Each structure stands twice: as C-alpha cells, then as structure tokens.
Amino acid sequence: MPEPQAAILARRDVIVAGLRALLPDACVIADETGRRAYECDAVSAYRQLPLAVVLPRNTAEVSAVLRYCHEEGVPVVPRGAGTSLSGGALPVADGIILGLGKLNKILDIDFANRAVVAQPGVTNLGITNAVQHAGFYYAPDPSSQIACTIGGNVAENSGGVHCLKYGLTTNNILGVELVQMDGTVLRFGGKALEAGGYDWLGLLTGSEGLLGVVTEVTVRILRKPATARALLLGFPSSEQGGDCVGKIIAAGIIPGGMEMMDRPAIHATEAFVNVGYPLDVEALLIVELDGPPVEVDYLIERVSAIADSCSAVTKRISVNEAERMAFWAGRKAAFPAAGRISPDYLCMDGTIPRRALSQVLTRMTELSKQYGLGLANVFHAGDGNLHPLILFDANKPGEFEKAEAFGADILRLCVDVGGVLTGEHGVGVEKRELMPCMFSEIDLDQQKRVKEAFDPQGLLNPGKVFPLLHRCAEGGQMHVAGGAIPHPDLPRF
Numbered sequence: 190m191p192e193p194q195a196a197i198l199a200r201r202d203v204i205v206a207g208l209r210a211l212l213p214d215a216c217v218i219a220d221e222t223g224r225r226a227y228e229c230d231a232v233s234a235y236r237q238l239p240l241a242v243v244l245p246r247n248t249a250e251v252s253a254v255l256r257y258c259h260e261e262g263v264p265v266v267p268r269g270a271g272t273s274l275s276g277g278a279l280p281v282a283d284g285i286i287l288g289l290g291k292l293n294k295i296l297d298i299d300f301a302n303r304a305v306v307a308q309p310g311v312t313n314l315g316i317t318n319a320v321q322h323a324g325f326y327y328a329p330d331p332s333s334q335i336a337c338t339i340g341g342n343v344a345e346n347s348g349g350v351h352c353l354k355y356g357l358t359t360n361n362i363l364g365v366e367l368v369q370m371d372g373t374v375l376r377f378g379g380k381a382l383e384a385g386g387y388d389w390l391g392l393l394t395g396s397e398g399l400l401g402v403v404t405e406v407t408v409r410i411l412r413k414p415a416t417a418r419a420l421l422l423g424f425p426s427s428e429q430g431g432d433c434v435g436k437i438i439a440a441g442i443i444p445g446g447m448e449m450m451d452r453p454a455i456h457a458t459e460a461f462v463n464v465g466y467p468l469d470v471e472a473l474l475i476v477e478l479d480g481p482p483v484e485v486d487y488l489i490e491r492v493s494a495i496a497d498s499c500s501a502v503t504k505r506i507s508v509n510e511a512e513r514m515a516f517w518a519g520r521k522a523a524f525p526a527a528g529r530i531s532p533d534y535l536c537m538d539g540t541i542p543r544r545a546l547s548q549v550l551t552r553m554t555e556l557s558k559q560y561g562l563g564l565a566n567v568f569h570a571g572d573g574n575l576h577p578l579i580l581f582d583a584n585k586p587g588e589f590e591k592a593e594a595f596g597a598d599i600l601r602l603c604v605d606v607g608g609v610l611t612g613e614h615g616v617g618v619e620k621r622e623l624m625p626c627m628f629s630e631i632d633l634d635q636q637k638r639v640k641e642a643f644d645p646q647g648l649l650n651p652g653k654v655f656p657l658l659h660r661c662a663e664g665g666q667m668h669v670a671g672g673a674i675p676h677p678d679l680p681r682f
C-alpha cells in the first residue's frame with residue numbers, strides 16, 4: 190500500500206476531534222478495538238488498522254465528512270458490508286473508513302416505473318425482500334446477497350448466477366446520487382429509461398470507490414418469471430461440459446443461469462450439502478430455464494437434446510421447486526464447502542471467451558501440479574466468468590505467496606486467451622499489479638485522468654486499482670509496453 194503520510198498520522202487526535210465536531214460521538218470510532226472490526230474485507234490476508242472509522246447517517250453527513258477530509262488532505266476508503274473479494278475496502282493507515290451501513294433505508298418503491306430507490310447500505314437481498322410480495326425482484330444476485338450492499342454492488346459492478354440473462358449491476362441501475370471528494374452532491378440518471386449526455390452511470394458502475402461515494406441508488410426491478418426449472422447435467426470431461434455450454438448459447442437459448450463445477454468442487458459441495466450430485470463425473474452443469482411454463486418445457490427438451498449430443502452421463506430435470514433448489518444448493522454453498530477441504534483458499538475471478546474454456550481448464554490443472562497446490566473450479570459458465578479456488582495452508586511458510594503467484598498466472602492466462610482480469614470482483618488491491626497485463630500505459634493514463642477529474646488529490650480509496658510504481662521496482666519488474674518505458678521523467682531505483 191502507499192506509504193502513510195507521517196503528517197496525517199501525527200495529527201490523528203486533531204482529525205478525530207474535527208470529525209466528532211461534524212457527527213455524534215457514536216458515529217466516529219477511534220479506539221483500537223472498534224477500528225479492528227474494519228481492518229480488512231473478505232480478503233482477510235491483507236489487514237490494516239484505519240486512522241478512524243466514520244459512520245454517517247445521511248447524504249448531508251457524508252458530504253460534510255468528505256469536505257472536511259478534502260480540506261485536511263485525509264484519504265477516505267468507502268465501505269459497504271466489507272465482502273469485497275479483491276481487497277477493495279482495505280483501509281489505509283493514514284485514512285478513514287467511511288462506512289455506509291447506517292444509510293440502510295428503502296426510500297421509494299415505484300411499481301409503475303418498476304423502480305426502487307434505496308440508500309447504499311441496503312443489502313442486495315433487502316431490495317428483493319421489499320418487493321417480492323407484489324411478484325417483483327431485483328435480478329443481479331451475488332452469492333453474498335444476504336450481506337453485501339447495493340452501494341458496494343454499484344462500486345464493483347457485481348454479478349451473480351442470473352446475470353447471464355438479466356445483466357450485471359450496470360444493466361439494472363437507473364440512477365445514482367454520488368458525493369464527490371470535495372463534498373459536492375451530484376445526481377446521475379433517475380427513473381426514466383434514458384438520460385442525456387455522457388453515460389455517467391456506465392462510468393460510475395465498477396469504479397470501486399475511486400470516483401465518489403454512492404449515497405443513493407435507483408434500481409430496475411423485474412417481474413418474477415412465471416416458472417423456473419433446472420437441469421443437472423454430468424459429463425465425463427470438462428471439454429464435453431464446455432462444449433455443451435457453447436452449443437446451448439449457439440442454439441439461441443439464454444438460460445436464466447448456467448453454472449459449472451469441476452470434480453473437486455462437486456465432491457466438496459456434495460459432502461457439504463448432500464443433495465445427490467453425481468460423484469463419477471468430471472464436470473457438472475446446472476442449467477436453469479425460466480419464463481412461461483410452455484416456453485420452459487420446450488427449452489428443457491432442447492437443452493436435454495443438446496446435452497445428449499455432448500455425451501452427458503447424468504441428466505436430471507427438476508420436477509418441483511424443492512428439487513430445483515436442491516440442484517442449486519451445492520453451487521450456492523461452493524465457497525463455504527471449499528473451507529472444509531482446505532484450511533485456506535484464494536478465490537480468483539477472471540473472464541474468458543467461452544470457446545477457450547477447455548484450454549484454460551487444462552492449463553490450470555498443469556499450473557496446479559506445478560505449484561503443488563490444490564484447485565477447485567466453480568464458474569458462471571454461460572458468461573465465461575471463472576472462479577478458481579486455490580487451496581493452500583497459510584500456516585505453512587511460503588504457501589500464501591505461492592497461492593498468490595498461482596492466482597496471478599491464472600489471471601494472465603485469462604488475458605492471454607482474449608479474456609479480462611476480472612469478471613465481477615473488481616481489481617482492488619488483489620489485481621492492481623496485473624493491470625499492465627491488460628492495459629497499455631496509454632489506457633492506464635486515460636483511466637487516471639478520469640480519476641483526477643473527480644478526485645484531483647487522489648484521496649478516495651488510494652492504493653487500489655492502479656499499479657504502484659515502487660512495487661514494480663521492489664519486484665524488479667516493470668511493464669514496458671511497445672518499448673516505451675513508463676514515466677521516463679522519474680528516477681529509476
């Protein structure tokens with residue numbers, strides 16, 4: 190992380206007093222025990238005590254805190270529920286954590302416009318819970334949906350099982366209220382389907398807390414599909430499973446969800462949930478079709494025929510809601526299940542073109558042997574979003590570093606086959622140093638200019654997303670794109 194500024198650390202008491210002048214005492218946490226609760230997000234391998242934790246209750250308080258920090262030059266790390274899997278909400282020693290958990294109200298439910306206006310601390314599932322009595326729901330469904338916040342979802346452009354058909358967060362939000370680092374409150378979009386000017390929502394969604402603090406979100410809600418049924422398909426090889434995925438999409442069918450697991454993941458999840466997953470297959474595919482019953486029945490037949498043509502050796506079709514939920518139970522519990530087969534694991538997140546699936550799976554198996562670390566694969570097969578779980582034991586010296594290097598190789602592989610570094614978990618700290626694998630110096634400079642337009646002093650979520658120069662020097666590495674040494678004006682070490 191960037192070197193903390195000694196001048197800020199020395200003025201900690203003054204800064205805390207300044208924050209307490211803006212908010213009630215209970216909204217400013219300065220003692221060590223209280224701050225400890227915020228020292229990491231879901232990437233608990235990286236930890237850092239923040240200078241203080243501030244918990245505003247409304248947009249006006251967020252604006253006042255940001256204005257104060259702007260004037261004092263204090264960095265700010267926004268935080269929702271802290272479930273980030275890329276270290277996005279990792280604190281900095283000389284900065285505050287701005288927790289949005291107290292902004293947790295649904296402000297408006299508008300069925301006529303199919304929209305819900307929510308404060309950023311409302312959980313993802315909280316939105317569906319608020320509208321399901323009328324047959325509506327919010328489609329993007331990260332597996333963390335009982336905990337993660339809609340503000341965090343916007344910042345990470347989060348996805349989930351149903352995003353293949355219904356889109357990611359960016360396809361399901363209509364408006365955002367954003368507070369800039371200098372305290373200015375801006376509004377983008379609204380309940381209308383089209384807004385003039387630049388596509389600000391597209392820019393802000395996935396900006397990982399670097400451009401502003403989201404204080405209100407207007408989301409699109411959808412009518413719940415009349416029915417949903419799922420197929421559980423087992424294949425003798427991942428290639429055949431991958432082939433089936435490609436053929437389903439090529440046939441013009443967009444399933445509500447299409448998820449795959451490899452043998453280690455199947456065994457780990459079956460031992461965890463006992464739902465009858467086949468243990469003699471190399472790849473398990475869950476395909477869900479949703480819509481009017483007649484359409485679903487027709488599509489089930491078509492997918493079933495495609496599975497046969499790909500030599501599926503297991504084929505079960507859900508006959509009721511309980512069975513459909515049972516098919517999903519293992520996949521939804523894949524992360525905790527992995528905790529039973531390994532003391533620690535790193536969950537990676539990269540995206541590849543679907544056609545490269547078997548090539549990437551084969552190479553990952555080779556890498557697993559090369560590093561001597563186990564691997565279990567669960568992935569959003571329909572959209573090519575991989576979640577390899579690298580199994581390791583942090584108590585064994587050097588294993589964490591080995592797991593990190595293995596993970597970096599997997600992400601480079603994703604880029605090499607024409608994919609991208611991240612599918613839905615963001616760049617954060619985890620993938621920061623890999624950004625030059627994907628973006629040229631010119632690309633990165635353009636991205637930094639956008640950041641500077643919103644936050645010229647670089648106070649919002651520093652140390653995230655953009656590679657740090659000194660890390661390249663420490664690692665003895667530097668990415669030279671097209672023969673041009675980056676930042677030639679800077680002294681070399």
Ligand SMILES: Cc1cc2nc3c(=O)[nH]c(=O)nc-3n(C[C@H](O)[C@H](O)[C@H](O)COP(=O)(O)OP(=O)(O)OC[C@H]3O[C@@H](n4cnc5c(N)ncnc54)[C@H](O)[C@@H]3O)c2cc1C
Pocket residue numbers: 230231266267268269270271272273274276277278289309330331332333336337338339340341342343344345346347348349350397398399401402403404524613614650
């Ligand atoms: C078990 C588990 C399963 C998961 N499954 C999925 C999945 O299926 N799909 C998926 O996409 N992700 C998944 N995640 C990752 C994570 O839940 C998402 O990235 C989620 O959107 C983070 O939300 P949060 O409220 O916890 O944000 P945090 O972790 O608190 O923050 C994440 C980032 O957003 C920024 N941020 C947070 N709130 C705001 C705000 N109001 N304004 C500006 N910036 C903000 C933070 O600075 C940080 O950079 C999973 C995580 C876990 C632990």
